[in-house]
Amino acid sequence: MSERFSPSGTLGAMHIETIAPPDLDWQEEALCAQTGSDFFFPEPGSSVREAKRICALCPIRSACLEYALDHDERFGVWGGLSEKERLELRRAAH
Template structure:
């Protein structure tokens, strides 16, 4: 099993051997099964990337209506929601859901 330590080292806990989590230039993290190019692909196609990002991160008590309207027509809504759930995004509208709605979804599924 691999874990990232507070010192940003990727450690194989079965062998106890640390590996750098990233090279000195901040390039790809070693040892992850995560395909970064796929992530960038859906993010580039997202409608929110073409609009004002402030709509997706409203002030507390602010309206989420405009962001949710944009999300409703977005072709990568499912990928966005999956990303938010897997990365425990705490703020903003992701995949058409607010943090409160994502919490409810996690409880209902889990």
Template sequence: MVSLGEDDAEEQDWQERALCAQTDPEAFFPEKGGSTREAKRICSGCEVRAECLDYALAHDERFGIWGGLSERERRRLRRAVS
């Protein structure tokens, strides 16, 4: 049996509560030039949006909508903070 560390358990907890876990994952990974509107709408009502964005920034996620932001928006945020 594999034991989850505390960070892993916390990570799994917020992911299970995320609204995206209950919807079509394709909305969060649109084709290049595709609309991000639906994914961002779902994110706007999600209780773990901040945790999701923190995860994406900490793990340098390069694709998809995370925490309500596209990869380009996350890159811009990283530059503004640096």
């Protein structure tokens, strides 16, 4: 948990705002957490086939994809989609 303080000289100078970190409990249930990150963050030009196969079996695939889209994850396979596929999905949505 982190804290933000209002700048001095403002009405809320003594106010402390608490910012909760995102809820990442879903990651503990992810199959990728049990297999390691090598499949999900391959070297450029390497296949993401194995990562997508694992994602297809994962019970929290949709939560993973939603997180990646919400947080603009630019690298790796998230929710069964590669960087390029997520970018195309974002472009199609706009």
